[in-house]
Amino acid sequence: MPEKPYDHNQIELKWYERWQDAQFYKAEENSAKPKFYVLEMLPYPSGTLHIGHIRNYSIGDALARYKWMRGFNVLHPMGWDAFGLPAENAAIANKLPPREWTLHNIAAMKKTHRRFGFSYDWDRELSTCEPEYYRWNQWFFLQMLERGLAYRKKALVNWCPMCATVLANEQVVEGCCWRHEDTPVEQRALEQWFLKITAYADQLLDDMAQLEGGWPERVLTMQRNWIGRSEGAEIDFTLDPSGEPIRVFTTRVDTIYGATCVILAPEHPLNERLLGAEGKARAKAMVDARAGQDPGDVEKEGFFTGHYAVNPYSGEKVPIWIANFVLMGYGTGAIMAVPAHDERDFEFCRKYGIAIRPVIRPASGALAVEPGMEEAFTEYGVVENSGPWSGLASEEARRKMAALAEERGFGKAAITYRIKDWGISRQRYWGTPIPVIHCAACGVVPVAENQLPVVLPDRIEITGTGRSPLENVPEFVNVACPKCGGPGKRETDTMDTFIDSSWYFYRYCDAHNSEMPFDPKKIAYWFEIDQYIGGVEHAILHLIYSRFFTKMMRDIGLISNSEPARRLFTQGMVIAEGAKMSKSKGNVVGADMLAEKFGADTARMFVLFAAPPEKEVDWRVEGAEGIYRFLGRVYRFATRNVERIGQPAGSSDKKALRKLHQTLKKVTEDFETRWHFNTCIASVMELVNVLYAEEASIGGAALAEIIEKLALLLAPFAPYLSQEIWEEMGREGPVFRQCWPEFDAELAKEEEAEIVVQVNGKLRARIYASFGTPQGELEQRALADEKVQALMAGKQVMKVITVPDKLVNIVVK
Numbered sequence: 001m002p003e004k005p006y007d008h009n010q011i012e013l014k015w016y017e018r019w020q021d022a023q024f025y026k027a028e029e030n031s032a033k034p035k036f037y038v039l040e041m042l043p044y045p046s047g048t049l050h051i052g053h054i055r056n057y058s059i060g061d062a063l064a065r066y067k068w069m070r071g072f073n074v075l076h077p078m079g080w081d082a083f084g085l086p087a088e089n090a091a092i093a094n095k096l097p098p099r100e101w102t103l104h105n106i107a108a109m110k111k112t113h114r115r116f117g118f119s120y121d122w123d124r125e126l127s128t129c130e131p132e133y134y135r136w137n138q139w140f141f142l143q144m145l146e147r148g149l150a151y152r153k154k155a156l157v158n159w160c161p162m163c164a165t166v167l168a169n170e171q172v173v174e175g176c177c178w179r180h181e182d183t184p185v186e187q188r189a190l191e192q193w194f195l196k197i198t199a200y201a202d203q204l205l206d207d208m209a210q211l212e213g214g215w216p217e218r219v220l221t222m223q224r225n226w227i228g229r230s231e232g233a234e235i236d237f238t239l240d241p242s243g244e245p246i247r248v249f250t251t252r253v254d255t256i257y258g259a260t261c262v263i264l265a266p267e268h269p270l271n272e273r274l275l276g277a278e279g280k281a282r283a284k285a286m287v288d289a290r291a292g293q294d295p296g297d298v299e300k301e302g303f304f305t306g307h308y309a310v311n312p313y314s315g316e317k318v319p320i321w322i323a324n325f326v327l328m329g330y331g332t333g334a335i336m337a338v339p340a341h342d343e344r345d346f347e348f349c350r351k352y353g354i355a356i357r358p359v360i361r362p363a364s365g366a367l368a369v370e371p372g373m374e375e376a377f378t379e380y381g382v383v384e385n386s387g388p389w390s391g392l393a394s395e396e397a398r399r400k401m402a403a404l405a406e407e408r409g410f411g412k413a414a415i416t417y418r419i420k421d422w423g424i425s426r427q428r429y430w431g432t433p434i435p436v437i438h439c440a441a442c443g444v445v446p447v448a449e450n451q452l453p454v455v456l457p458d459r460i461e462i463t464g465t466g467r468s469p470l471e472n473v474p475e476f477v478n479v480a481c482p483k484c485g486g487p488g489k490r491e492t493d494t495m496d497t498f499i500d501s502s503w504y505f506y507r508y509c510d511a512h513n514s515e516m517p518f519d520p521k522k523i524a525y526w527f528e529i530d531q532y533i534g535g536v537e538h539a540i541l542h543l544i545y546s547r548f549f550t551k552m553m554r555d556i557g558l559i560s561n562s563e564p565a566r567r568l569f570t571q572g573m574v575i576a577e578g579a580k581m582s583k584s585k586g587n588v589v590g591a592d593m594l595a596e597k598f599g600a601d602t603a604r605m606f607v608l609f610a611a612p613p614e615k616e617v618d619w620r621v622e623g624a625e626g627i628y629r630f631l632g633r634v635y636r637f638a639t640r641n642v643e644r645i646g647q648p649a650g651s652s653d654k655k656a657l658r659k660l661h662q663t664l665k666k667v668t669e670d671f672e673t674r675w676h677f678n679t680c681i682a683s684v685m686e687l688v689n690v691l692y693a694e695e696a697s698i699g700g701a702a703l704a705e706i707i708e709k710l711a712l713l714l715a716p717f718a719p720y721l722s723q724e725i726w727e728e729m730g731r732e733g734p735v736f737r738q739c740w741p742e743f744d745a746e747l748a749k750e751e752e753a754e755i756v757v758q759v760n761g762k763l764r765a766r767i768y769a770s771f772g773t774p775q776g777e778l779e780q781r782a783l784a785d786e787k788v789q790a791l792m793a794g795k796q797v798m799k800v801i802t803v804p805d806k807l808v809n810i811v812v813k
């Protein structure tokens, strides 16, 4: 039979049609098989998928298919993170209601998902903008409200005048809105809803021990830093001369004799009395200017208040300053500056000419000298120039000095965290309504559970200005107070969409439950997630919030696991032709174009082949063309050789089968360990090269095994092509529900030649090397042999004679 040309559209569209209604990917509800839950982060329905999405899904899909072939009951679901601002912006721009815009986009993206052949159990599909989903956001909110984990407070928030909404710190980029790069963010005080994630700060830290080895170390480090636990002490300096306490937090009370000023946050309440009009204006400007910035990054600025504070240990009077890098939300909003032993303080004090006074010397070394000190000495050491504490080691001084403060009533040991409670109020329409009613008589009254969901009204006017668009919908806002029956007003803020994604993976296990968020028994079977896959940009928000939700859900008795995912994989970015992809540059590589021009199989294999999955991938047309040619080679080899399967054995059978089993071994081991799919695919390419070189001398039985296993081997990466070859062989059923081909370790062993090593013609050693090992390498290995080295000691090598695959003779004098 003649070979067939590789026509990706003909092959892929055929199977796309045949697979439309098939239920191949349904997870089994009652199964004796071991379970495997593999999950890619759900996308925001922007309307189109691009190559970055394809990479994420191709990794997960390869793993899901491999696990199926390994006999697991696989859960591999997909859904839509469907609430959020872009739908509102699109509504303003196109006069299309957010719901319609969102549903339209979901339909388009789902079609692309199917075109790529991703193996999702679509029966479990969820969309976070549907009342049957978000009612459970509301239910969780009420559970937290009841337990004091949800509360309201007035707080300074980052406010983008363009979005007309509150931004999380992470949504502020260099003082501007993340969506509006030229719009400076302002600070406003608003009543907000908060979730008490700080109550779980220690657990979030401690449980990371369970994630070691399964999560990327850098994600754990980012989370640790985000939570930012510091052990230290709170100490009261006193305002001179009134004696009013000014509480500072410090992790190094042992350095307090080196404190040369006290610095207050610009929004510190004391400023109201310490500062005049000009000082207050400067402080306010500082607060606005740092909106959302990482305080570690800002240029340090400050000014002297004209007042002094008294050090409770030494009695010394030090000046009180205001500075932009001191935050009200961390510790007490006031610090003592010890420039000699803290880098940040050193930088600040040097800039403003404030004294620098060393009080800690290295355990084996001398105390630094005050002028001419080049940098802060931040390590522990021995305390000096510190009255009765001099001579103590830092650790001991810390302990004893905190104890004294406690005894005398001017301080105590304390722990502080960088993480703050999670502000979830958004002044937006397209999100989950917060289920409370405000009543003049009763205050905040929760909506009864049996009244959920509070449904988001449809078809409302969105102007993009002011507070929540819901404020302009009287039939939504005006309701009777559930408690007293008097006139009440519904909360018009909606929830941060990160709530939606904090628990969606639980809902997949029981997507259509209308009585509960999910049946706990189903969670007990499927959880924890065995492999979670997504971008590293979610390291601190989504991945901390969902860990928090898991602990909250455990504490209300719904689940028993403490962590959502056992293993996390963060894939690298995709760039295009060396540049970052962006809409404005017009270089976004769209998934639909990829499918049409190169085919889903080529696109999937390209993103897996072009780099290890954790590294950045650079999209190159030539790269995709290379993969396309390779798949064509596989296809043509298979189609022109299926008819030869009945033929007698050939002289290259052993060589071809050895290469086949070596490749199987390599791919299997990579799936089980480090997922270097790029090297897996490279090894399949090598195999195909060998097959081409030996083709004429490969016999029928070997061809049968080779073509079959090649189809199975490629099934996780290029499912369409594999299925087509499977059919060409006359085999039935989906290729990806066959057993994964086991490798034969004996067969995979490289045959080795025994090389005799002689010194001056006498047999001295034997070494083993693959047939065809180059002469130079054999010589080197022979010369490096221990016995040979011993014989050559003090002698000179005159000549080396090598017979490939047989002998190395070393002539010495």
Ligand SMILES: [Zn+2]
Pocket: 160, 161, 162, 163, 164, 177, 178, 179, 180, 183
């Ligand atoms: Zn904005």
Ligand SMILES: [Zn+2]
Pocket: 439, 440, 441, 442, 443, 481, 482, 483, 484, 485, 486
């Ligand atoms: Zn009332």
